[in-house]
Amino acid sequence: MNAKEIYFDNSATTKPSQAVLSEILEALKKNYANASSVHKLGLKSSERIESSRRMIASVLGCKKGEIYFTSGGTEANNLAILGVGAKFKSKKGAKIVTTAFEHHSVLFPCKKLQNDGFEVVFLKPDETGNISDKEILDAIDERTVLVSMMLVNNEVGSRLALEGIKDKISKKHSDAIFHIDAVQSFCKIPTKILKLNCDLLTVSAHKIHGPQGIGALFCSDKIKLSPTHFGGKQEKGLRPGTECTSLISGFSKAVEEGQNFEEDFIKIGMLYDKCKESVLNVDGVVVNEVLNPFPYILNISIPGVKSEVLVNFLSINNIFVSNSSACAKGEKSHVLKAMGLPEDRIDSSIRVSFSKNNTLKEIEKFAEVFKKGVTTIKNKNTQIVI
DSSP states (O other): OOOOOEEEHHHHHHHHOOOHHHHHHHHHHHHHHHHHSSHHHHHHHHHHHHHHHHHHHHHSSSSSOOOOOOOSHHHHHHHHHHHHHHTTTSSOOOOEEEEETTHHHHHHHHHHHHHHTEEEEOOOTTSSOOOOHHHHHHOOTTTTEEEEHHHHHHHTOOOOOOOOOOHHOOOOOOOOOOEEETTTTTTOOOOOOOOHOEEEEEESTTTTTSOTOOOEEEEEETTOOOOSSSSSGGGGGGGOOOOOOOHHHHHHHHHHHHGGGHHOOOOOOHHHHHHHHHHHTTTEEEOOOOSSTTTTTTEOTTTSOOHHHEEEHHTTTTOBBBSSOOOTTTOOOOHHEEEEOOOHHHHHHEEEEEEETTHHHHHHHHHHHHHHHHHHHHHHHHHHHH
């Protein structure tokens, strides 16, 4: 195999585009001053941040002042959930509704609030990654203060129908705040605040060919979140700390470049279909099918083949996939476990995730090396048993 890298781990992070890198470098050179400084250079940095805030707000369809920059999706999710928790900590019997296959940056703060006395309901998906409307409706009541769910699951690509959640909340006579983790879906499918009808929404740059270390939280101006960190008055005191002008600039450039998502979605769908067809030609492969799949993510299992061994084989051959969420550091997938899949499928699962930079030629090469890897590992396993 030639030395060309085939990168199919885009759900973990994407490669920054050249335009994004240029934007970051320009900001580092020209907008290095602290945006909170009142002199001319500080004001230039502040203006650059505000133009980026305005652009991201226009894409989401919200007010500029409702966008708060954070260090990424994890901080934005924590700020949303713990901020709501701090707001309702004195409410007796306060309840939170989420799902059992959320990203850890949602699960862990919810578990912290559970330890602090909140009742937390972790709705389990079925084996297709779906949670029914009835299950969601049944979980919400007048004590519910927060409903937090992801739009697209980062491991299996299942899409939850979240557009009607606010109606369900109203039907149960609840004033619950509705939070959406849109990190995997932003700039890939339409993500408009008005249509989703949410109060809080999380986005991140490095899933859309922007830089790592920068994200944002949409917080409706009707919601008063309690801060979780304290210091300066940046981001209206909700997220104190010196803003990184260069990363914010790179984020907005990535969002700007990501507005051809309908065209990209069609291309990615072709890659998904070709890859799925190819892997199913290999004996023993099972696609972990989900309802209404998101074509950027294909999750497969090869019972009898340990995922980390196959991931390593592919890596040696310059093909890069993952065996779970990168944040899990190689631990067994809590997502597949929540879906009720058997252990042999969980232990052998790999995630192949695409971006607009990938090609059909790369899929063909992946299929060739993948088949070789599965065959080689199975043969070695047989020899060990003998």
